[in-house]
Amino acid sequence: MAEKKPAVAFIGTGIMGAPIAGHIMDAGYPLTIFTRTRNERAEALIERGAVWADTPADAAREADIVFTMLGYPTDVEEVYLSSDGLLAAAKRGATLIDLTTSSPELARDIAEAAEVSGLYAFDCPVTGGERGAIDGTLTLIVGATERDIEPIRSLLETFGKHIFCFGGPGAGQTAKLSNQVALAGCLTGMADALSLAQQSGLDLARVRELIVSGTGRSGVMETLAPAALDGDYRPGFKVTHFLKDLGLALQLAEDREIVLPGAETAFGLYDVLDTIGGGEMGTQALTLMYQEEADAVAAGLDWSQYTMSEDSEGCGCGHDHEHAHEHGEGCCHGHDGSHDHEHGEGCCHGHDGSHDHEHEHGESCCHTHGEGHTHEHGEGCCHKHEGAEA
Template sequence: MTDKKQKVAFIGTGIMGAPIAGHILDAGYPLTVYNRTQAKASPLVERGATLAATPAEAAAGADVIFTMVGYPEDVEELYLAGDGLLTASKPGAILIDLTTSAPSLARDIAGAAAVSERTAFDCPVTGGQAGAIAGTLTAIIGATERDIEPVRELLSTFTSRIFCFGGAGKGQAAKLANQVSLAASMVGMADALSYAQQAGLDLELTRDMILTGTGKSGAMEQLAPKALEGDWKPGFMVKHFI
């Protein structure tokens, strides 16, 4: 790579998107941001980002475009509508969708991008809001190591690990596998502690015991302490799981 920083557009500065975009900005990349609720992008603008009035305006002239929006239907409209990102972006642009979405949609977007002389790949992340803030997310990518080489340095501004699964849609498929495991461990953690409470057990001691054996999980290790303290602040919306 040259020393010249790529021009970056970031669309969707919500719970996860805002801190991710912040790391990109802190790394010195020229950044343009768009969010439907402009107030959510204001802290980034105050730190030096440029605010765009529309996704198309954000994408125009950008070398790399990140998207992190709510649902697959939002992704589809954003990319594939007549005035969507595949039309608004310049030829040669790289478009990276961080949204947890559908593998089939990711394949459609990658195919349409290739036809229009752009590159697009799915890159859902895991690590939650805490990982986004810390810049330690795991990127789960539907592309090859070679495909991501032009943006590897950029991805490293907000990730600690990168997994390439080799083809369009495979990042989303791998993220869904992760979510199946995560959902099961979260429900298991909650059920285990609920039962322990009903049985009159010391909950901290019960958790410590579970963590010594094969019943341990990331949820029991990281989320249970918050639950035991009565901290129910969400890091991910249930409807996104569904």
Template sequence: MSVSRKPKVAFIGTGIMGAPIAGHILDAGYDLTVHNRTKSKADGLVAKGAHWADTPADAAKDADVVFTMLGYPSDVEDVYLTTNGLLRATKKGAYLIDLTTSSSQLAHDIYEAAEIDDKHAFDCPVTGGEDGAIAGTLTLIAGTDEKTAAPVLPILQTFSSKIYYMGGAGKGQTTKLCNQVSLAACMIGYADAIALAEQSDVDVSQMLDVVSHGMGGSVALERLAPKSVAGDYKPGFLSEHLRKDIGLALSQAEDRGITLPGAETAFTLYDMLCQIGGKRMGTQAITLLYQEEATAAAAGLDWSLLDAESIVKGDEDDDGKSNHKDGCECGHDHGNGECCHHHDHKGDVASNN
């Protein structure tokens, strides 16, 4: 990559997280080309000076550095590994950096395929949510070493406050999944606490303040529990994406012969939330599962969907693609809301961007 000029950058996937990340890159003076499945989600970036491309390949063909921020591993596989994918479309020496929370094995496969063709790919999932993306203070978890990432470090620093180098392809993804497993447990913990306080006539806001200053506190409780109490379910991170992440963690755990009881419980509850209409809500909507049916209905949930034939067959995303079985990775239906720890969690998850 030339050091005599700022590299050209392509960004694929300008959704809740991708748009503000790409905005920081653009604000830093980089020549930026963007693509998103829904073009309107990139309009703000184009208005600020980014170039629009009709396909991921078109966006990446002249780029020195390509970022992807997609919804599901199958999106990543399609964008990188198909005939018209990024690995074929990009030029020699290009860097391909996937910010998606995805499969560690897929990240390793992409890395190896890129190296064969004299390109450089590494997984780099992020944590910090929409607020961190907007503020440019995300934590990056890079599946590579510091030396390899050095040529693109100035770009990474435009949207992050901390970068961890995990030392090898796929290790960034595994570390991010560890974060998601811990997060899911924290979400269930504070939802349980709110339910107990409400049913015991304890002031919920006061309880949360007490717990946040004790050993039971967490970043999730501090930042998201007040939103749950206020009935604010706007997504900073989609419930269906946390369901996907937990499914990936369960898949990897099963491959290694271990069980994750906390993650199994969290998957069951988030799968239920997604089935009854909460998949596009923020993860803090988990507390609605503890509420009276009328309260849940007022927020947009429908418990009757658990018995609907369409749920047994699987949810559909915005493009009509089946997401339900893939959201948990096990390939089995969970219309009964039961945990899938007796099933095989292998396989890709469906696309959503």
């Protein structure tokens, strides 16, 4: 007689959560689901046999194992720690696993509160994007030990190809944020490389093929560059969520009193992309920041939003950015008038008129500048400069 599998609850059946939940069902685990909006993804799981719950607490009440995959740390805190949250509702002895990329400190708080309630909770953010979730090949980054996860390893392996354990609560989140910092460099490297090749009149597909054959290769160049070259900006991982991850990484770096200039530059660029309407696009949409304004507009971006945000307090995109527009801000396209970019900001495209644009401390200015540019301290200025330069 086959051993009865533990009951599983899954909270958050979005772009990645739904296929992960599907793999769990395929392996024979009874599944109860909740997601904020009962959408097509949720309905598809219900049609396959999942049970719908009206609240996260209802989903978790009879579950042996509870997964969450949510958007932001505030969502995680509410779902776990509110008076009607998971820690209050889950049955004694249950295991709670958060797949969200969230705050290391919050992960530690949840683990401690769970222990007091007779529960076991650990952080387990994932990487691999929508494709990895669909294929069941995600990498799991665990804030626990190998011994801790042994009882549920077979369940984790239903959707994860690689499992890395980092020993204790919050450590999985810290390791995931390190991964996102590396990803930021790959994304900006992809966008820079394709822009340089394009402005030099090269065959972009051929250049990409060259890069992935050598030491410049990356998962981003292999999987996201083809979509960017095809003008496909649908999200496997949304810009707004990547901004959240980078913000968490930069906050952690600030707490550790270290500087991450590459991550800061990427944060600035993606912050601008979010401001001009790219928040729901995939991260490969960074390449739009280097294109002609008409191409960006055709893809759904609105550069006037950036101008409006400059004229008001904050970035204008609705996010509470603690690192907004400092030390690595990105300003990429179509700005007129007199801008002063300092401390490594990138300014990539389409400046018109007679700028007295002074780039300091290594800033790069990449495309189509008018007259009167002064570059200082080794700045790079890459394309189509006219008039007097000093």
